[in-house]
Amino acid sequence: MPVLKVEAVRKEYPGVVALDHVDLTLEPGKVHILAGENGAGKSTLIKTITGLVTPDEGRIFIEGEDALAHRALFEKIAYVPQELNLFAPMTVAENMFMPFSRSGFGHVTVSRRAMERAAQGFMERFGMHARPDQRVSQISVPDQQLLQIARAACRNDFSVLILDEPTSSLTANETAHLFRIIRTLRDEGVAIVFVSHKMDEIFDLGDTVTVLRNGRSVGTHPMSEMTEESLIHLMSGSNIALDQRFQPHSVPGEVILSVEHMSGPGVVDASFELRRGEILGFAGLVGAGRSELMQTMFGYHRATAGRCVVDGVEIPPGRPDRSVARGMVYLSEERKHHGIFPLLSVRENISVSLLDQLARGGIISGKRERSRVDDLIASFDVRTPSPEKKIRFLSGGNQQKAIIGRAMARRPRILIFDEPTKGIDIGTKFQIYRIMQQLAEEGVGIILVSSEMTELQRCATRIITMYERRINGSFDQATTDVNTLVGAIIGARETRHVA
Numbered sequence: 137m138p139v140l141k142v143e144a145v146r147k148e149y150p151g152v153v154a155l156d157h158v159d160l161t162l163e164p165g166k167v168h169i170l171a172g173e174n175g176a177g178k179s180t181l182i183k184t185i186t187g188l189v190t191p192d193e194g195r196i197f198i199e200g201e202d203a204l205a206h207r208a209l210f211e212k213i214a215y216v217p218q219e220l221n222l223f224a225p226m227t228v229a230e231n232m233f234m235p236f237s238r239s240g241f242g243h244v245t246v247s248r249r250a251m252e253r254a255a256q257g258f259m260e261r262f263g264m265h266a267r268p269d270q271r272v273s274q275i276s277v278p279d280q281q282l283l284q285i286a287r288a289a290c291r292n293d294f295s296v297l298i299l300d301e302p303t304s305s306l307t308a309n310e311t312a313h314l315f316r317i318i319r320t321l322r323d324e325g326v327a328i329v330f331v332s333h334k335m336d337e338i339f340d341l342g343d344t345v346t347v348l349r350n351g352r353s354v355g356t357h358p359m360s361e362m363t364e365e366s367l368i369h370l371m372s373g374s375n376i377a378l379d380q381r382f383q384p385h386s387v388p389g390e391v392i393l394s395v396e397h398m399s400g401p402g403v404v405d406a407s408f409e410l411r412r413g414e415i416l417g418f419a420g421l422v423g424a425g426r427s428e429l430m431q432t433m434f435g436y437h438r439a440t441a442g443r444c445v446v447d448g449v450e451i452p453p454g455r456p457d458r459s460v461a462r463g464m465v466y467l468s469e470e471r472k473h474h475g476i477f478p479l480l481s482v483r484e485n486i487s488v489s490l491l492d493q494l495a496r497g498g499i500i501s502g503k504r505e506r507s508r509v510d511d512l513i514a515s516f517d518v519r520t521p522s523p524e525k526k527i528r529f530l531s532g533g534n535q536q537k538a539i540i541g542r543a544m545a546r547r548p549r550i551l552i553f554d555e556p557t558k559g560i561d562i563g564t565k566f567q568i569y570r571i572m573q574q575l576a577e578e579g580v581g582i583i584l585v586s587s588e589m590t591e592l593q594r595c596a597t598r599i600i601t602m603y604e605r606r607i608n609g610s611f612d613q614a615t616t617d618v619n620t621l622v623g624a625i626i627g628a629r630e631t632r633h634v635a
C-alpha cells in the first residue's frame with residue numbers, strides 16, 4: 137500500500153495556479169524525486185503534503201486515511217525545508233524536543249539531563265557530530281539538517297521524509313554522509329521525497345521521478361528509464377543541448393583588477409589578475425576561502441595585508457562603497473541575507489539599485505522605472521504574476537533571477553558572481569551563462585565562484601583553484617582536464633601555474 141497518495145490537488149495564489157490537479161503516490165522504501173523548473177510548484181506540493189498549505193481542491197491520504205480530515209496524520213511526515221527553521225540560541229536537545237508537551241518532556245519541570253540523554257540516542261542514529269548541550273548557532277549546517285530530521289523522528293515514527301534541496305550548502309563529504317543516512321532510512325522502509333536541481337544527485341539517489349511543469353504533473357517515471365536529456369526535456373518542454381560552451385569569443389584585454397598578496401579573515405596571501413572580457417573561474421571546496429577572498433577584496437571584510445587595485449587605483453581596505461564607485465558589483469551567494477528585501481515588491485527590489493540611473497534632476501520617473509523593470513523581468517525570465525508582487529512569494533530560483541537582473545542592470549565593469557546558479561534550473565542556468573558570455577564580450581571582467589565543475593568548464597576561460605585559504609593553482613580551462621582541477625581543489629597536487 138502506498139504511504140501517501142495525493143489526488144488532484146489544486147492550489148491557487150493570487151494571479152498564479154501553483155498546483156493544477158497534481159497526483160503523487162509515494163511507496164515505502166523508495167526515493168521519489170520531485171523535479172521541475174523554478175516556480176514549477178515543487179515547494180508548494182511539498183507544503184501541501186506536510187500540512188503547511190491546505191489545498192483548494194483535492195485529497196491527501198496518509199497510510200490510507202484522509203489527512204485533510206485527520207490532520208494529526210501529517211505528523212507522520214518529516215520535513216527538512218530549504219531554509220532550516222531551528223531556534224539558533226537554544227541547544228540541540230531543546231530544539232529536538234520542543235514543544236516539550238508533545239515530546240513526553242511535558243512535566244512541570246524538564247530534566248535537562250534526561251532530555252540530553254534522550255537526544256544523544258537520536259543524534260547517534262543520525263550520525264550527528266554535535267553535542268546535545270551545544271547551541272544550534274554553534275553547530276554545522278549538515279548537523280542542523282540532521283537535527284531537523286531527528287526532531288521529526290523523536291516525536292513520531294515518520295513514514296515519509298521530505299528533503300528540499302538539502303545539499304546546497306554542503307561539501308562533498310557532508311553530502312555523502314547525508315546520502316548514507318537517507319539510504320539507511322530508505323532501507324528501513326521510509327518513503328523519501330527528494331528535491332534537487334543537481335542531476336548527479338537525482339540519478340544517484342532516485343528510484344522514481346515526478347516532473348512538474350507550470351503547476352502540472354507531466355509524468356511519473358522510473359529513474360532507470362530516464363536520461364539526463366529526457367529529464368531536462370520533460371522539465372522544460374524543450375530541447376537543451378548539454379554540450380554548449382559559453383566562453384567569450386573575444387580576446388581578453390588589459391588587466392582591470394589586480395589583487396596583490398591579500399590576507400584577511402579566511403584568506404591568506406592571495407594574488408591574481410583579472411582582464412577585461414574574461415570569465416575567471418574560482419574552484420575550491422566549500423570553506424576553501426573563495427567567498428572570503430571575494431568579500432575581502434570587495435571590502436566587506438577588512439584586509440589585514442595586501443592590496444586590491446582597480447584600473448590602477450587602489451581600493452582602501454574595508455570600503456565596499458569605493459569598490460562600487462569603481463564599477464565592481466558583488467553578487468553574494470547568501471541571497472536571503474545580502475540580496476533581497478523580502479517585504480518589497482519585485483519592482484522595488486530591482487529598481488532599488490538603479491535609482492541613480494532612473495533619476496533626472498533628483499526626480500525618479502515612475503514610467504521610466506516601470507519600463508526598465510519590465511525589460512529586466514522579461515530578459516531574465518523572472519516568473520511573477522506582476523512586478524508588484526512581494527518578492528518573498530516568488531520561488532527561490534525566480535528571486536535569484538531578479539537579483540541577477542538587478543546586478544546586470546548597473547552595467548558593471550567587474551562582476552563577481554558567487555555561486556550564481558545555486559538552486560536554479562538548467563534552462564535558466566544556460567540563460568545566465570549566455571548573459572555572462574555577452575557581458576564579457578562587451579568588455580566586462582567576470583569572476584565566477586562556483587562549486588560546480590561543469591559550470592566552470594562551460595563558462596570560464598581560466599580557473600584559479602583554492603585550497604585551505606590559499607590560491608594553489610591557475611589553469612587554462614581549454615587545456616586542463618577535470619582530474620587536474622579536482623586534484624588541486626582537494627590539495628592532492630603540487631601547486632601549478634599553467635596559465
Ligand SMILES: Nc1ncnc2c1ncn2[C@@H]1O[C@H](COP(=O)(O)OP(=O)(O)OP(=O)(O)O)[C@@H](O)[C@H]1O
Nearest residue numbers: 149154174175176177178179180529530531532533
Ligand atoms: N505564498 C505564496 N503566495 C503567492 N504565490 C506563491 C506563494 N508560494 C508560491 N507561490 C507561487 O507559486 C508558484 C510555485 O512556486 P514554488 O515555490 O512551489 O515553485 P518551486 O518549483 O518550488 O520553485 P524553486 O525551484 O524555484 O524553488 C510560483 O509562481 C510562486 O511564485
